[in-house]
Amino acid sequence: xxxxxxxxxxxxxxxxxxxxxxxxxxxxxxxxxxxxxxxxxxxxxxxxxxxxxxxxxxxxxxxxxxxxxxxxxxxxxxxxxxxxxxxxxxxxxxxxxxxxxxxxxxxxxxxxxxxxxxxxxxxxxxxxxxxxxxxxxxxxxxxxxxxxxxxxxxxxxxxxxxxxxxxxxxxxxxxxxxxxxxxxxxxxxxxxxxxxxxxxxxxxxxxxxxxxxxxxxxxxxxxxx
Numbered sequence: 001x002x003x004x005x006x007x008x009x010x011x012x013x014x015x016x017x018x019x020x021x022x023x024x025x026x027x028x029x030x031x032x033x034x035x036x037x038x039x040x041x042x043x044x045x046x047x048x049x050x051x052x053x054x055x056x057x058x059x060x061x062x063x064x065x066x067x068x069x070x071x072x073x074x075x076x077x078x079x080x081x082x083x084x085x086x087x088x089x090x091x092x093x094x095x096x097x098x099x100x101x102x103x104x105x106x107x108x109x110x111x112x113x114x115x116x117x118x119x120x121x122x123x124x125x126x127x128x129x130x131x132x133x134x135x136x137x138x139x140x141x142x143x144x145x146x147x148x149x150x151x152x153x154x155x156x157x158x159x160x161x162x163x164x165x166x167x168x169x170x171x172x173x174x175x176x177x178x179x180x181x182x183x184x185x186x187x188x189x190x191x192x193x194x195x196x197x198x199x200x201x202x203x204x205x206x207x208x209x210x211x212x213x214x215x216x217x218x219x220x221x222x223x224x225x
Contacts, residue, residue, distance in 0.1 A: 012054040012069040019046050019055050031219040061087070067094025077101040079165075084108065084127040097126055103196050104129035112139045116200040131200065134158045134193035134212075138223045139200055145225075146204065156194055156210040160221040162187075166214060178214070187214040193223075 015022060023041040026048070028034050037049040045052045058064045061081060066074060074095040081087045084106035090098045100107060110129040111117050113136075120128075131139070138156055145151055162182035166173070173179035177187045194210035 010048075010053055012056060012066065012071055013046075014056045014058055014061075014064050016057050016059065019044065022046055022055065060089070062089035062092040064090065064093045066090065071095050073097045073099060075099050075101055082129075084129075088127050091126065097128065100127070100129045102129070103132050103135070103192055110196065110199045112136050112200045114140045115143050131196050132193055133221065134160065134191060134223060135196040135200075137221070138193055138225055139197045141223075141225060142197055142204070142208070143201060146201065151204060151207060154194075154204075154208045154225060156191075156208065156223055156225045158191055158193065158210065158212045158221060158223045160191075160212050160214050161217045161219050162214050182214065183216045185214075185216065188212070189214055 013022075019041040023039045023046045026035055026046070027039040038047075040047040042052060044056075045054050047053070054069055056064055061076075071094065074090040074097070076082075076087045076090065076098055077100075079102060081089070082100055082102050082104045084100070084104055087098045087100055087104070087107075104110065104127075106127075107129040108125040108127045109119065109121075110131050111120055112131050130136070137158075142151065142154065166178045166182040166187075167180070168183055169181050171179060175189065177189055180187060189212050191210045191212035193212075194208040197208055198205040
């Protein structure tokens with residue numbers, strides 16, 4: 001809340017992990033550094049800087065009673081419900097809006113701030129995708145270049161930190177390249193960021209292409225265009 005000028009308040013979290021583990025991981029984050037405030041675990045909550053945040057443990061989004069906690073907006077960041085029709089289940093529990101923190105399908109709209117937020121219509125856009133980290137990186141640059149000079153064709157390359165979706169040790173994966181040990185390999189792979197850019201800048205559809213290299217760092221990525 002303190003990082004958003006008091007405009008946002010986190011009141012409830014749905015996570016299948018126990019509160020003790022959640023509190024520990026928030027306090028001692030290996031990738032982004034330790035949290036400077038206080039974090040404690042309650043029986044069914046975590047207490048951050050003295051504020052208690054309820055922790056729920058529902059597998060089905062439709063069973064989460066968001067209305068009991070006055071929740072207006074749900075951030076869907078599990079990675080399991082990126083289909084808008086599934087993410088919409090949060091609204092059954094009383095949430096007014098759902099923001100999917102990943103590329104989605106069947107969403108009402110995909111929005112990248114600084115690019116197309118003017119298209120947001122609160123009357124009809126309830127399931128919103130915030131696209132991917134790579135899309136949020138490249139789309140503002142593409143917008144400026146296209147408005148200033150015009151883009152006929154474009155190719156982007158992202159040098160991307162490895163993610164939980166990969167394997168730390170060689171192990172089964174549907175993508176054989178991502179089956180290789182993430183912390184020891186430079187892995188060429190696909191990215192949907194180029195296509196996602198055209199969702200927020202529709203006039204560039206068919207003009208952009210991209211590729212990715214997953215590299216052995218835990219955080220920080222870069223995009224070349």
